[in-house]
Amino acid sequence: MLRNYKKPAPPSDDKRWRLVEATMRRHGHDPNALIEVLHTVQESFGYLEEEALQFVAASLSVPLSRVYGVATFYHFFNLKPQGEHSCVVCMGTACYIKGSGAIVEAIEQEFGVKPGETTPDNKFSLLSARCLGSCGLAPAAVLDNSVAGKLEPQQVVERIREWTK
């Protein structure tokens, strides 16, 4: 297919844009690859900034409104930068029954953040998930990318306290 297509330039010379461009190339700049590309952006930058959304929209020839729609529809995508460390508390049924609510409350009380929020010093983000698939270890959470199970609220608070020191 012949398309009058001029490749837009990445927003900056940050090397991470190459990863994003590689994903787009692998999918032949197909508009259908939008979600895949957004995954790569988030993996590389930690969140989806507005410039990134514009760049992806232009590169895949997709209206910015659709990119924005998709980015906000899916819970997995963050439009705001995340803290240095993160704790994703599972709020799935098995964990809920085993008291994951108490973990969230303890964190809220100690660090003043609700699920979805980041501490003002950008050290720590609290997130929640709908089941991590480790229900056998309920209550479970992902602490900086590794799953931990059979958690006590105090134990989680201790971990976070070390991060935010």
Next chain:
Amino acid sequence: MMIEDLQKISDAERAEAQKYEHHVHVCMETACIASRSDQVKQALTEAAERAGKPCRVKGVGCMGLCSAGPLVKVEPDGTMYKGVTPEDADEIVQKLGDSPVSRLECDTNVPFFQRQVKIVLENSGEIDPERIEDYVARDGYLALYTALTTMTPSEVIAQVAKSGLRGRGGAGFSTGLKWTTVAKSPGERKFVICNADEGDPGAFMDRSVLEGDPHAILEGMTIAGYAVGASQGYIYVRAEYPLAVERLKIAIRQAKRLGVLGENICGTTFSFNVDIRLGAGAFVCGEETALIASIEGRMGQPRPRPPYPAEHGLWGYPTLINNVESYANIVPIMRKGADWFSAIGTEKSKGTKVFALTGCIENTGLIEVPMGISLREIVFDIGGGIPDGKKFKAVQTGGPSGGCIPEEHLDMPVDFESLLQIGSFMGSGGMIVMDETSNMVDVAKYFMEFCMTESCGKCVPCRVGTAQMYDLLDKLTKNEATMADLQLLERLCDVVKYTSLCGLGQGAPNPVLSTLRYFRHEYLARIQEANHEAAFLTD
């Protein structure tokens, strides 16, 4: 790739295994890794080297009793160890061939292990999911080879239909019928999709299969592709399952190299490719039309059916969409025959079902049982009952569209029809046990909150109705509701159930309806409490 090549790999693999007197299997799935099983495996490997024993240490898939992890199994004697730490490695290796380390021993002579029937999980805990050779040594890809070289696509479909297999994604639609429709639908291209979105909280069967036996899914999908005439497949996996994605990627690479996936499979003219698509944390994307929209790179909103994906699916082409566990049943059915399969289970629900048994129960983990087994056997025999001397209250099945089943129905056989009859739902297989400390109004509110946040917003009854029902339940839990509120709640249940567009909205009232049916007194108690408080205030 010819049959001789498969045979050669299988022979070599078996000969290699024979060189070792002892085989140590370490669970390397998400839950056990979270309890450091990767370090246990490393320590065991080093200990075996130090001791110079003829022993092979292997990472395998889930062995079921995830809450007691990390689990380690020693073959050929079948000793199982639980809660193993890296520090235990030397002792375990030293005792190989001697008496087991009793301190760590996990009794396998109990209903939890004895009552299970493994079809879907036949390789889980036995093979290294990252090595295709191990899969081939257990007759892997033989069913595909046989189907491609000796059967026509309609013969394959006939066998699946005869087995009586019904979809394991929730609704229990006949798999044979679905395959027939896709095969018959005209289209210059067709697609095969594996639904690995597994959004029901408290369910992890599909994750376990993908992490423990990924080739079984690839082989099942390829057979499906041949049967319906598709050359491209997609596996839609939730982004929350990074290890499953990793294992699938490895499996796809290995299968292509071996020639059992890709162009001209097994030397025939049939070609089939599989790509992975990542979900992005939207529960509704488990619904088939929303899932298709998501693969197309759009917002995951369902559309009205018909037309069904079997006729009008991905990019408008006929598309077969089945659940992970459904595909995992295909290879055993092709290998052992439809009659063998249909002899297991009940009249209308054939085969086995994998359940994730969690909540307030002694043995938390993954079980595979024949259809028709009673809930009581699952909860009290296999599950070991309720811990800390507490009393059983209910078991929740079917996720956010399911219901809570009370004590009085525990003797009912578990199959698609019976569960529907008592106001619940098979769902994908999450089974959450609640003890007397759980409050059913809170549980109903929990699920309503889930449906409210996960509603995609496309249709009014679900978008507005779930929010209204949530507010009413919130009032109830705060002892602020009146009888009129309860009546309104019941009316809303009816409206949302019958007027929503997709299964999410249609199923959202179920947790409320089932708790109202069996635990109405708990709702009434909340209202009475509210009356008391009101009376107190006016006094």
